[in-house]
Amino acid sequence: MTDTNSDDTMSDDESSPKKRRDLLTRRPSYRKILSDLGGAEIVMGGNVQLEDQSRKREMRLQKNREAARECRRKKKEYIKCLENRVAVLENQNKALIEELKSLKELYCQQKND
DNA sequence: AGAATTAAACGTCACAGAGT
DNA sequence: ACTCTGTGACGTTTAATTCT
Numbered sequence: 001m002t003d004t005n006s007d008d009t010m011s012d013d014e015s016s017p018k019k020r021r022d023l024l025t026r027r028p029s030y031r032k033i034l035s036d037l038g039g040a041e042i043v044m045g046g047n048v049q050l051e052d053q054s055r056k057r058e059m060r061l062q063k064n065r066e067a068a069r070e071c072r073r074k075k076k077e078y079i080k081c082l083e084n085r086v087a088v089l090e091n092q093n094k095a096l097i098e099e100l101k102s103l104k105e106l107y108c109q110q111k112n113d
Numbered sequence: 114a115g116a117a118t119t120a121a122a123c124g125t126c127a128c129a130g131a132g133t
Numbered sequence: 134a135c136t137c138t139g140t141g142a143c144g145t146t147t148a149a150t151t152c153t
Contacts (some may be wrong), residue, residue: 063138065124071140072122 044152060137061125067139068124069122071138075140103118
């Protein structure tokens with residue numbers, strides 16, 4: 001809810017990766033800058049326009065909230081799948097190593113006979 | 114018990130790419 | 134050209150765990 005990146009005083013003393021990233025990807029949109037300045041819309045339908053705007057914003061936020069939840073759910077599921085796969089492959093690997101070992105033993109036995 | 118630390122979940126923003 | 138959707142990155146909140 002709180003807007004933490006509303007202020008930038010152009011002091012990029014050290015060019016840490018984080019700061020650089022912020023500059024690149026956390027740059028406020030022109031729309032946000034305008035609305036921060038208070039004069040969001042160029043006068044025209046007045047209140048109606050603004051109400052419509054904030055209604056649309058609420059809708060968008062709500063949808064994005066749900067999208068983010070879904071996205072995280074899928075990601076977790078995906079990671080779980082990968083972990084399962086790792087477990088399966090590790091077991092296969094173990095089994096193959098064991099098989100190889102016993103085949104080697106058999107081979108040595110027969111060679112010595 | 115409660116302060117400090119850590120991990121997990123969340124909401125928001127910006128962006129890319131797909132669809133219209 | 135515009136809208137919609139999915140996602141990475143970030144800061145915040147909340148729940149769980151550890152330390153004193």
